[in-house]
Every structure is written in structure tokens, then in C-alpha cells.
Amino acid sequence: MAKRRTGRQEAIRRIVRSKSIRTQRDLVFELRDMGFTCTQATVSRDITDMGLRKLSEGAYVLAEDLHLQHMVSEFVVAIESVGNQVVIKTQAGTAPGVAAAIDAAELLEVVGSIAGNDTVLAIGRSSEGAASIVSLLNKLRSVRRS
Amino acid sequence: MAKRRTGRQEAIRRIVRSKSIRTQRDLVFELRDMGFTCTQATVSRDITDMGLRKLSEGAYVLAEDLHLQHMVSEFVVAIESVGNQVVIKTQAGTAPGVAAAIDAAELLEVVGSIAGNDTVLAIGRSSEGAASIVSLLNKLRSVRRS
DNA sequence: TGTATTGATGCATAATTTAGCAGATTTGTT
């Protein structure tokens, strides 16, 4: 049953992007809800395979989102959405890089993005889409506060 | 004896920058060698206090070096040293940012750095200093390879 | 079809990290 693996990891991808998963146990339960029954050991191996990383804040992030995470955590100053638009303020000069990272992440809800010098405008598919983009970016932005 | 804490964390700072520490147990032993006797539980708390992070590769990194870690892992293409000079190739346009991050890290061995468009030149205090800079940067650059 | 090989998974367990609690030390106040 080598097929389960693929589907399960695909599910993990979706889950991790939509919810905040903090333990492998959580993931086992989420997977169960989606019809994928497996143990924590298997999830541990999936996480290794997929290169999932645990943010300092404690939630798992996709390997593909790591670049975006770095860019956002380093350069983004503020995030706000209006309707289906997301306005992202960045450090001077870094907007193009941030926009490129957003494009590269191929987020489902993002139709496209354009960058000025210190501002990125991302267009969401809908208001809800824009909200979920803000949510994800904020999740990626969260840094350990000491 | 609240004084121990300060000294111990100072020692941790030195140890983590010079060696590759992969477990808190390792750190306990290193500390013991330096005359700081404590338990793993204490080290765990120190790590939380100091905001130490575990790289995907598995080694702990100082919070202060996290920004540098991000910049290096995202933008640096190649690192090489000649004598006391370290030449760092970066993605086009990102050299100034990388140089700024190096300066901000206040690495002991770095006298200073200057940036072009896609190249940073860092000046070490000595050949050995340059080598240790290369070593640290490579450590920060290391990413999980799947 | 029968058999060997490879990959995936669960179970049990080890390894690692975190947290609760109590005792000791330090600091601050009167």
C-alpha cells in the first residue's frame, strides 16, 4: 500500500497550510478526520521526508514555505487587507524580493502580486482569500518574543 | 547564586558559536568542561531564555545569529577565503543586505565588510579568523538536504 | 504462478526536550 503515503503527505500539506499544527499527535488526529489513519511514527517519518520544519513559535511549516517564511520574517513590517487586496509594507527596497517569494510560494488564494519599493500588493481570489493570505503571512511572520 | 546564570549563559554563547551543539546533553558536558556544573533542565531553560534555535540541520544557533542565518541561507551563493579575506558571492542585489547582517552580528573575527552588488568582502583579523568566519557562515548556510 | 526484493507501517522503546514542584540563594526593605 504505497499509495497511502502519497495521499497522506498531500493531506499533510493542506492541513499544515490551513491550520496551526504544533505536535505530530495533532497531525495524526487531523489526518484521521480526513480519512488517513496512521500513527505518530509514520507522521514523524513523513515530516522528515517532506522536510517540514517547526517554527520557533511552535508550528510546523512546509519546506516550500521556508523561503517565504524567511523573507516575511525578515522584511515585512505590516500586513493589512482590504476586500480582496492585501497590502504588505516592507523594509525599503525589499518589496520586490518579498513579492517574488510570495509568487514562488504559489499560494492557492493569490492571483498575483506587484511590488513597489517598500510595498507589495497581493491580489486574493476573494475577501476570504485575502483574509487567509493575511493569516498565513502572519503565521510565518510570528517570531519568538523573549 | 544568581551570578552563575549570567556566566553560564555567556559560556553557552561562546560554545554554541564555536562548536556544533546538537543536544542539551552535549551542552551540559561542554559547560562542565568550562567549570559550569548544571543539569540538562537548567540548560533547557537557558536555551529558552536566550532564544536559541535548532537549525534544520540539528545544531543550536544564537538568536542574534538568526537574522544572519536567514540572510546567508537565502542569498549567499558561495563563500571562499584568501588569507584574511573572505569573499562572499550573493544573489544579485542582495550583497548590501548580507553585509549589513554580517556587521550586525558583530562577529569577533570580522574587522569589517564592504558590499558590491553581488559580492561581499569581509576582512578577518587573521587567516585563521577568516577561516573561522567561513566555517560559521557555512554552518549557518547548511540546510536540510532531502 | 511462485519467490525475492523493496518500500511502508505499526508497535514498542529510546532519546530528547519541557514542565511542575520544592528547596536554596539572592535581593530588597524596613
Place this chain on the structure above:
DNA sequence: AACAAATCTGCTAAATTATGCATCAATACA
């Protein structure tokens, strides 16, 4: 100095993650 409050630390247990081993399924091949 005496007492109170705040910190720090070790001990121990809990929580979380990783791993060795055996098994089962799928695939390859004779």
C-alpha cells in the same frame, strides 16, 4: 539583622519526537 519577595536550580515526571525491528503489501523477475 530580620523578613519578604523574587530568582534560580535540581529532581522527577510528563510530553514530544525519533528509531530498531518485524510484518505486510506491492512490485519485479524467473
